[in-house]
Amino acid sequence: MGTLLEVKNLKTHFVTRSGVVRAVDDVSWDVGESETVALVGESGCGKSVSALSIMRLVAGPAGRIVGGQVLFKGRDLLELSEEAMRHVRGREIGMIFQEPMTSLNPVLTIGRQLTEGLEIHLGFAPTEARRRAAELLGMVGIPDPERRLSQYPHQFSGGMRQRMMIAMAVACNPSLILADEPTTALDVTIQAQILELMKDLSRRFGVAMLIITHNLGVVARYADRVNVMYAGKIIERGTARELYANPRHPYTLGLLRSVPRLDEPRRARLDPIEGQPPDLTRLPSGCAFTPRCAFSVERCRVEIPPLRVVNGGGHVSACWEAEKLGRQRSAVGT
Numbered sequence: 001m002g003t004l005l006e007v008k009n010l011k012t013h014f015v016t017r018s019g020v021v022r023a024v025d026d027v028s029w030d031v032g033e034s035e036t037v038a039l040v041g042e043s044g045c046g047k048s049v050s051a052l053s054i055m056r057l058v059a060g061p062a063g064r065i066v067g068g069q070v071l072f073k074g075r076d077l078l079e080l081s082e083e084a085m086r087h088v089r090g091r092e093i094g095m096i097f098q099e100p101m102t103s104l105n106p107v108l109t110i111g112r113q114l115t116e117g118l119e120i121h122l123g124f125a126p127t128e129a130r131r132r133a134a135e136l137l138g139m140v141g142i143p144d145p146e147r148r149l150s151q152y153p154h155q156f157s158g159g160m161r162q163r164m165m166i167a168m169a170v171a172c173n174p175s176l177i178l179a180d181e182p183t184t185a186l187d188v189t190i191q192a193q194i195l196e197l198m199k200d201l202s203r204r205f206g207v208a209m210l211i212i213t214h215n216l217g218v219v220a221r222y223a224d225r226v227n228v229m230y231a232g233k234i235i236e237r238g239t240a241r242e243l244y245a246n247p248r249h250p251y252t253l254g255l256l257r258s259v260p261r262l263d264e265p266r267r268a269r270l271d272p273i274e275g276q277p278p279d280l281t282r283l284p285s286g287c288a289f290t291p292r293c294a295f296s297v298e299r300c301r302v303e304i305p306p307l308r309v310v311n312g313g314g315h316v317s318a319c320w321e322a323e324k325l326g327r328q329r330s331a332v333g334t
Contacts, residue, residue: 004208005031005054005176010068012046012053015061019281023049025232026068031176036202036209038223038240040216040255044277046232047212048098051178055095056085073175091121094169096179100161104153110137111149114168121172136167140197159190163197170201177202180212195222216259220244225314228252231278231288234307238315248310248317248326250293287319295321 012024024046031037039047052058054070056077070077077088089095097103105113114133118124124132130149137145140163153161162182169177179198183191199222202209211223219226219240226243228236228251236249247253254273275292284290286301293300299320307316310323319325 002033003030004033004035004073005210006069006071007050007054008069008071010050010053010070011066012049012058012063013066014063016281021280022232022283023063023280024053027229027232027234029227029234029237031208031210033175034202034206034208036199036211036222036224038219038226039210039212039229040214040219040226041229042214042277044280045229047229048180050229051095051180051210051212054178055089055093087121090117090168090174091172092174092176094172094174094177096162096165096169096177096182098181098184100158100165101153103165104161106153108152109149110151110153110156110164114149114164114171117168117171132171133167136171137164139170139201140164140167141193142167158186159194162186162190162194166194166198166201170205170207173205174207176208176210178210178212181214182211183213183215183218198222216244216255228255231283232280233288233318235289235318236316237307238311239313242311242313242315246311246315246326248315248322249289249319250295250321250325251289253325254292295319295325297321 007030008028010024010027014021014023027050039050041047049058053065054077058065065078072093077085080088111130111133114136115126115129118129118132119126133149134145137148142148142160142163156164182198183194186194195218198209201207211218213219223240226238226240227234228249230251236243236252243252244256247256257271258273260270273292278284278288286303287305290296290300297320305318305320307318308322309315310317310326
């Protein structure tokens with residue numbers, strides 16, 4: 001399996017009155033062909049900005065990509081002209097945005113919003129594009145697709161709007177789909193349906209996916225590999241199986257302890273992470289997680305830990321106490 005997308009030392013900053021927000025701070029990760037990779041973390045950690053940076057949709061002038069590379073099929077997307085980048089968006093990389101109602105145009109019909117990309121990127125005639133749009137709506141489980149093409153986003157339910165977003169993302173047969181919190185605004189039952197639909201389409205068309213989420217339950221079922229973000233940095237990376245079985249960063253462990261589990265007795269209490277994420281304009285000198293960490297030592301307060309291999313097989317962690325954390329978990333059998 002070859003590498004489809006490789007993000008190298010990406011830095012995206014926002015200039016505010018309070019200072020420079022390092023939303024994405026020297027981040028590197030990759031996605032292989034037909035692979036599903038997750039980007040996990042709390043709100044404000046830089047997940048969505050990472051995806052917007054790949055698509056070059058960071059809002060200026062306050063926001064700007066100040067360093068790094070985004071290599072997609074060997075091309076650095078950050079070096080492309082705006083016209084060349086428009087051919088990449090939608091055609092080669094699709095995106096499912098976090099909130100469909102604010103991403104869809106309220107004054108254009110569902111049909112027009114689906115056919116536009118087909119006409120621009122694939123050169124479809126209007127009649128052919130409309131036929132394909134109806135097929136796409138049927139493919140994502142929207143009933144009576146022909147009639148729905150004439151409706152507007154406000155006439156769709158939340159789940160149907162999300163299905164519409166998925167149809168738009170896969171319309172031009174892209175190689176990669178960026179899914180930014182694709183189920184946040186949906187109830188649990190619809191969430192499961194949407195995620196199964198995305199996984200099915202990914203397998204059917206061989207599309208690679210980047211799933212951005214704070215929901216570790218989503219990660220467990222659908223992701224092959226996981227990148228955990230905190231304060232604009234990747235702090236742990238590994239396969240989903242290895243990360244769940246043997247987390248080697250206190251933040252990852254805290255996220256896992258915050259999720260209800262069916263394999264534990266009902267009396268077991270959730271153990272939330274204490275404190276709040278740091279102010280990205282005033283990051284501490286050492287590890288950004290130190291004020292919330294129960295495993296921190298003096299070194300954590302003065303030195304930023306680099307990503308290091310902790311368990312083989314590509315499992316890396318940015319924690320000075322990663323080995324100690326692993327030993328303690330083994331000792332207590334968790």
